[in-house]
Amino acid sequence: MRETAHLNETRQEAAASTGGERKRGIDRVIILLEALLRQRAPMRVGDIARLIGAPRSTTYEIVNRLLEADMLETVGGDGHVYFGRAMHLFGWAYSHHNAHYPRIVEALDRLAAETGETAQLCALRGNKYVVLDCRDSTGPFRISSQVGVEVPIPWTASGRLLLTHMSDAAVRAFVPAEDYRLPDGRVIPQDEFLADIALARRQGYSESAGLADRFTWCLAAPIRDARGGVPLTLCFVLPVDTPQERRLALLAQLRERAASLDLTGE
Amino acid sequence: MRETAHLNETRQEAAASTGGERKRGIDRVIILLEALLRQRAPMRVGDIARLIGAPRSTTYEIVNRLLEADMLETVGGDGHVYFGRAMHLFGWAYSHHNAHYPRIVEALDRLAAETGETAQLCALRGNKYVVLDCRDSTGPFRISSQVGVEVPIPWTASGRLLLTHMSDAAVRAFVPAEDYRLPDGRVIPQDEFLADIALARRQGYSESAGLADRFTWCLAAPIRDARGGVPLTLCFVLPVDTPQERRLALLAQLRERAASLDLTGE
DNA sequence: CATGCTTGTCCGATATACTGTACACCTTGC
DNA sequence: GCAAGGTGTACAGTATATCGGACAAGCATG
Numbered sequence: 314m315r316e317t318a319h320l321n322e323t324r325q326e327a328a329a330s331t332g333g334e335r336k337r338g339i340d341r342v343i344i345l346l347e348a349l350l351r352q353r354a355p356m357r358v359g360d361i362a363r364l365i366g367a368p369r370s371t372t373y374e375i376v377n378r379l380l381e382a383d384m385l386e387t388v389g390g391d392g393h394v395y396f397g398r399a400m401h402l403f404g405w406a407y408s409h410h411n412a413h414y415p416r417i418v419e420a421l422d423r424l425a426a427e428t429g430e431t432a433q434l435c436a437l438r439g440n441k442y443v444v445l446d447c448r449d450s451t452g453p454f455r456i457s458s459q460v461g462v463e464v465p466i467p468w469t470a471s472g473r474l475l476l477t478h479m480s481d482a483a484v485r486a487f488v489p490a491e492d493y494r495l496p497d498g499r500v501i502p503q504d505e506f507l508a509d510i511a512l513a514r515r516q517g518y519s520e521s522a523g524l525a526d527r528f529t530w531c532l533a534a535p536i537r538d539a540r541g542g543v544p545l546t547l548c549f550v551l552p553v554d555t556p557q558e559r560r561l562a563l564l565a566q567l568r569e570r571a572a573s574l575d576l577t578g579e
Numbered sequence: 580m581r582e583t584a585h586l587n588e589t590r591q592e593a594a595a596s597t598g599g600e601r602k603r604g605i606d607r608v609i610i611l612l613e614a615l616l617r618q619r620a621p622m623r624v625g626d627i628a629r630l631i632g633a634p635r636s637t638t639y640e641i642v643n644r645l646l647e648a649d650m651l652e653t654v655g656g657d658g659h660v661y662f663g664r665a666m667h668l669f670g671w672a673y674s675h676h677n678a679h680y681p682r683i684v685e686a687l688d689r690l691a692a693e694t695g696e697t698a699q700l701c702a703l704r705g706n707k708y709v710v711l712d713c714r715d716s717t718g719p720f721r722i723s724s725q726v727g728v729e730v731p732i733p734w735t736a737s738g739r740l741l742l743t744h745m746s747d748a749a750v751r752a753f754v755p756a757e758d759y760r761l762p763d764g765r766v767i768p769q770d771e772f773l774a775d776i777a778l779a780r781r782q783g784y785s786e787s788a789g790l791a792d793r794f795t796w797c798l799a800a801p802i803r804d805a806r807g808g809v810p811l812t813l814c815f816v817l818p819v820d821t822p823q824e825r826r827l828a829l830l831a832q833l834r835e836r837a838a839s840l841d842l843t844g845e
Numbered sequence: 846c847a848t849g850c851t852t853g854t855c856c857g858a859t860a861t862a863c864t865g866t867a868c869a870c871c872t873t874g875c
Numbered sequence: 876g877c878a879a880g881g882t883g884t885a886c887a888g889t890a891t892a893t894c895g896g897a898c899a900a901g902c903a904t905g
Contacts, residue, residue, distance in 0.1 A: 358852080368893080847905090
């Protein structure tokens with residue numbers, strides 16, 4: 314399932330270049346929504362058509378249908394469209410189906426409010442890491458966390474925790490080779506990554522400095538489910554120069570809060 | 580657009596009974612998601628097929644495609660499916676596209692935390708009223724507010740505020756006749772409803788007792804946009820026997836908080 | 846004014862998505 | 876054991892959704 318989802322994306326980009334084949338409406342819809350998510354901004358129909366490699370006439374047809382259904386919404390005077398209210402309701406239903414979700418969000422709120430730091434709720438989506446929700450720092454150090462943007466798992470502290478339920482072999486099969494290359498070009502040796510995961514498993518938390526970028530220090534703590542897996546993590550995104558004393562205090566707070574959220578009823 | 584959306588629903592129910600015509604994949608998807616939203620619980624594919632009046636084979640096909648795309652998710656051991664993580668991300672993108680949204684949610688949080696009452700964020704969806712988000716009361720009086728469930732506008736205090744930008748004629752054309760009938764069978768005269776709207780417009784708030792059910796007293800206050808419209812409301816859902824003194828205090832708090840949220844930049 | 850590049854709509858042809866039906870499998874009840 | 880009712884998959888035919896292309900209207904630019 315995950316592999317297939319990944320294939321869709323590559324297929325999408327391929328289509329954008331070739332632009333040849335006839336496709337189902339459903340596939341177009343899925344590709345369109347994913348494209349809109351990655352763009353994170355309203356787009357005009359023409360641009361959407363080009364981006365997803367679909368004929369203009371088809372794109373208009375589909376966009377209009379989605380507008381009717383409130384899954385898309387026109388925004389601004391000209392022809393820009395973005396996600397619509399129906400999406401909010403579907404997403405709300407998804408989140409709150411898990412009865413623990415309000416408690417988790419509350420924990421996120423409190424962590425952010427009490428510390429003033431950027432706090433995030435993280436998970437996997439396919440073989441990528443995503444931020445599900447976040448509270449931005451009140452301070453001047455403002456990393457605009459991109460909710461919903463897929464990031465290679467090895468780039469993140471949370472990623473190490475989210476893989477703790479997997480064997481080394483499973484991790485090797487799961488994480489694409491190119492994801493070990495950091496944005497600055499450095500490559501994380503696979504063995505080191507596996508060791509990081511083992512360490513995170515033993516410690517019950519994970520920590521990373523200057524991984525995805527040079528200026529951030531990340532602290533992550535696991536939210537465990539009934540079977541001992543780690544479907545979610547809470548994490549802080551700190552300026553890399555945060556004093557060690559404060560880091561330790563924040564880490565303790567984070568771990569305590571995350572530990573109190575065991576999803577025993579999933 | 581709204582009318583069309585409404586037609587879809589009736590068409591859906593018609594299809595469930597007749598079950599005759601061939602339909603597009605996109606339409607099936609939309610109907611399926613709406614059905615899942617109304618059901619508010621994971622369903623098995625067979626049940627979905629029956630509910631939306633689609634052939635079983637088609638339903639399997641569509642559900643499997645949506646599972647691949649993470650728009651649906653299997654839940655539990657047997658074949659139940661519900662909304663997937665992609666929906667959360669799409670919905671998050673929708674909500675947070677409006678830069679004011681975090682402030683609005685914060686206001687909702689604070690209202691609920693400070694008062695311990697059930698607080699809701701409400702809006703229109705088509706010609707129906709929906710709750711977009713809510714914080715349940717901490718007290719024993721617990722009305723499980725149904726986020727995303729469509730409710731006839733005349734049943735709600737917020738509904739009156741949400742129509743304040745419309746002329747009487749527009750309201751008459753907008754609200755279906757059957758929506759004036761309350762759950763207990765009483766019918767609100769249209770003139771009375773129009774007078775309520777006018778009152779809400781003058782007062783800058785709306786109040787209703789024993790409308791949708793006999794046990795609730797609702798207070799609603801408008802969140803205005805740049806053009807003076809009311810795209811959103813904040814409201815309290817109180818036990819009907821809440822003392823007047825407390826109601827007045829809550830109303831003042833609600834109005835103040837809502838007034839502070841003007842969406843000047845939309 | 847012409848030119849070039851948009852946007853949004855319309856329409857006929859055809860590739861194909863959707864449907865109906867059939868199948869194998871499992872569980873439940875008697 | 877057999878029937879009844881469920882799930883999940885497979886396949887061929889046809890109704891039709893998708894596509895390409897044409898169109899008018901708009902808006903720049905020179």
